[in-house]
Amino acid sequence: MSPFRNEKEEPLLPSSSPSQSARKTRFTFRVAVLLAITLFVTARYLPSCIHSHFSGSLEVEDGVLEAQCPQPDTLVPSKNADLWNELVKGDYKTKVFLDRAVEWLGGAVRVPTESFDKMGDIGVDPRWEAFGPFHDYLLSAYPQVHATLSLTKVNTYGLVYEWKGTDESLKPLLLAAHEDVVPVNPDTVSEWEHPPFSGFFDGEKIWGRGSSDDKSGLIGILSAAETLIEKGFKPTRSIVLAFGFDEEASGLFGASQLAVHLLATYGENTFAFLVDEGGDYMNEFGQTYATPGIAEKGYLDVRVEVESPGGHSSVPPPHTSIGILSALLVHYESNPYTPRLNRGTPMYLKAQCLASHAPELPSPLRTALIKSTKSDKALREAETYLFSDKFFKSLVGTTQAIDLIQGGVKTNALPESAWGVVNHRIATDSSLSEVKEHDTNLLFDLAQKFNLSYTAFGENLSDDSKAYYGKLTLSDAWGAGLSPAPITPTGLGDDAKPFQLLAGTIKATYDLHRGGDDDKGVVVSPGIMSGNTDTRYYWKLTPHIFRYNHHFTGDTGFFKTVHTVNEYIEADAFIEMIQFFTTLILNTDESTVV
Numbered sequence: 254m255s256p257f258r259n260e261k262e263e264p265l266l267p268s269s270s271p272s273q274s275a276r277k278t279r280f281t282f283r284v285a286v287l288l289a290i291t292l293f294v295t296a297r298y299l300p301s302c303i304h305s306h307f308s309g310s311l312e313v314e315d316g317v318l319e320a321q322c323p324q325p326d327t328l329v330p331s332k333n334a335d336l337w338n339e340l341v342k343g344d345y346k347t348k349v350f351l352d353r354a355v356e357w358l359g360g361a362v363r364v365p366t367e368s369f370d371k372m373g374d375i376g377v378d379p380r381w382e383a384f385g386p387f388h389d390y391l392l393s394a395y396p397q398v399h400a401t402l403s404l405t406k407v408n409t410y411g412l413v414y415e416w417k418g419t420d421e422s423l424k425p426l427l428l429a430a431h432e433d434v435v436p437v438n439p440d441t442v443s444e445w446e447h448p449p450f451s452g453f454f455d456g457e458k459i460w461g462r463g464s465s466d467d468k469s470g471l472i473g474i475l476s477a478a479e480t481l482i483e484k485g486f487k488p489t490r491s492i493v494l495a496f497g498f499d500e501e502a503s504g505l506f507g508a509s510q511l512a513v514h515l516l517a518t519y520g521e522n523t524f525a526f527l528v529d530e531g532g533d534y535m536n537e538f539g540q541t542y543a544t545p546g547i548a549e550k551g552y553l554d555v556r557v558e559v560e561s562p563g564g565h566s567s568v569p570p571p572h573t574s575i576g577i578l579s580a581l582l583v584h585y586e587s588n589p590y591t592p593r594l595n596r597g598t599p600m601y602l603k604a605q606c607l608a609s610h611a612p613e614l615p616s617p618l619r620t621a622l623i624k625s626t627k628s629d630k631a632l633r634e635a636e637t638y639l640f641s642d643k644f645f646k647s648l649v650g651t652t653q654a655i656d657l658i659q660g661g662v663k664t665n666a667l668p669e670s671a672w673g674v675v676n677h678r679i680a681t682d683s684s685l686s687e688v689k690e691h692d693t694n695l696l697f698d699l700a701q702k703f704n705l706s707y708t709a710f711g712e713n714l715s716d717d718s719k720a721y722y723g724k725l726t727l728s729d730a731w732g733a734g735l736s737p738a739p740i741t742p743t744g745l746g747d748d749a750k751p752f753q754l755l756a757g758t759i760k761a762t763y764d765l766h767r768g769g770d771d772d773k774g775v776v777v778s779p780g781i782m783s784g785n786t787d788t789r790y791y792w793k794l795t796p797h798i799f800r801y802n803h804h805f806t807g808d809t810g811f812f813k814t815v816h817t818v819n820e821y822i823e824a825d826a827f828i829e830m831i832q833f834f835t836t837l838i839l840n841t842d843e844s845t846v847v
């Protein structure tokens with residue numbers, strides 16, 4: 254969620270930024286709010302009649318619209334119906350359970366588990382030791398889980414719990430979360446309403462770093478498991494829990510090693526599906542949307558380095574390495590990637606869900622979106638509308654941002670080299686190689702102009718017969734380029750049974766928690782992450798990866814405070830998360846289709 258990130262937390266290393274964690278990437282919120290603002294402004298100049306057609310057009314076009322954002326049926330446990338009712342309609346509604354849940358999460362927040370960028374090895378960097386007490390806490394807080402599930406520690410602090418089912422022929426369910434939290438900036442401690450590691454409960458909210466990102470997820474899963482075991486539940490299908498411990502710093506020590514362990518233990522494509530942190534659910538244009546992330550953008554930091562002869566600056570050349578680098582970087586900014594909203598992409602699916610179900614979506618946009626399934630012209634119109642929201646636009650296209658620059662050592666010495674790093678987030682329908690090729694071509698003419706040999710991503714593109722004044726080198730800055738994630742199947746087809754199960758569970762939990770008060774219910778829409786979660790390492794485990802927290806954020810969103818001061822979660826929202834995991838576990842357990 255880059256717009257809300259604390260700039261001071263932005264690291265130099267790749268994909269370790271707060272902006273890449275799941276919680277920071279709530280496009281839904283920004284689309285809703287910013288598009289609403291944009292369109293409100295636009296609407297003031299449009300004939301007022303467009304506002305009167307909303308509900309009418311929704312009804313008339315219902316059949317067409319529904320097909321663009323098909324909604325699976327609500328799904329509740331049947332075999333385990335009694336147990337489910339007893340818990341979600343009984344126990345979970347009690348004051349006793351509320352106290353318990355508050356204490357479970359508060360206790361977890363009170364064990365600080367900050368992960369920092371560029372940490373040293375485990376056993377060497379003492380900052381990792383914070384995770385030991387966290388494990389002790391889990392052990393004491395969840396006795397049933399630890400008595401029933403087998404626990405494997407991976408790379409010391411990674412946790413894999415296996416809850417063995419009775420039928421080994423069924424693919425296990427994988428639930429993921431992360432133990433670590435973004436560091437609290439010591440300069441901002443005084444700005445916290447309640448100390449950042451207090452886990453303070455004010456009767457409504459649970460405060461502190463990690464209360465939502467992502468201890469709510471981890472504790473939500475364990476609380477559901479503990480309660481189910483207490484009630485005597487024994488799974489038919491195995492359930493595996495995987496908790497990383499440096500998601501906020503790229504998962505280099507945690508999820509990357511968990512992935513190796515999980516692949517070695519279970520093999521490729523062996524899980525029914527995977528749910529990790531990610532999109533939440535909120536109100537958009539008069540309708541509540543839950544938005545599981547079905548993809549993640551890719552990532553590439555391109556290092557642009559110019560080398561040219563040094564010398565005394567009293568006899569300068571027309572362009573120094575720094576001057577040339579500047580020209581190259583200006584050229585980058587003058588030539589941004591052109592984003593395209595393509596049919597079939599997650600953001601297009603999201604837009605279709607707005608068109609199909611949001612009563613307050615401006616009518617011209619709705620019309621353009623409906624026609625866009627067949628008409629390219631309408632697709633471009635819809636695109637223009639949607640791209641007036643820069644967040645929506647950023648999520649669709651490949652982005653670029655020059656984030657680092659260095660060159661020169663002394664005012665009287667010509668700089669022999671200068672370099673900059675251009676950060677790219679790669680569109681879900683593009684690729685690493687496409688971005689490399691694009692950037693290589695972008696700078697080709699300038700390399701000629703400045704008389705530089707040109708090596709791009711290991712390939713020397715220079716003319717052997719020529720002599721050059723200097724060198725231009727493009728490279729993957731840290732060797733950490735990441736392709737866009739494979740897209741999880743959605744819709745009502747046979748390839749999307751896990752999506753249907755998840756969506757049905759979301760609907761059931763939503764309805765249940767509101768006692769059926771909201772007759773519009775919740776619409777489940779595909780969405781994407783602009784950043785990367787621990788799931789970046791889990792692609793081989795299953796094609797069905799969902800980045801989703803069943804966390805209601807209303808109109809404004811809690812994530813204003815995630816990664817910055819005053820992080821909190823509403824206790825009611827946390828209880829609903831436990832209800833969600835409980836329902837998900839039971840629904841998955843009895844499913845015969847995933």
Ligand SMILES: *[C@@H]1O[C@H](CO)[C@@H](O)[C@H](O)[C@H]1NC(C)=O
Binds near residue numbers: 707708714715718
């Ligand atoms: C690339 O080739 C050119 C021309 O042969 C040469 O001058 C330059 O040093 C080469 N660059 C690298 C990095 O090898």
Ligand SMILES: *[C@@H]1O[C@H](CO)[C@@H](O)[C@H](O)[C@H]1NC(C)=O
Binds near residue numbers: 722
């Ligand atoms: C490029 O630089 C080399 C080395 O300084 C020089 O020999 C060559 O003439 C230059 N080429 C052009 C086109 O200026």
Ligand SMILES: [Zn+2]
Binds near residue numbers: 276431466500530
């Ligand atoms: Zn997170």
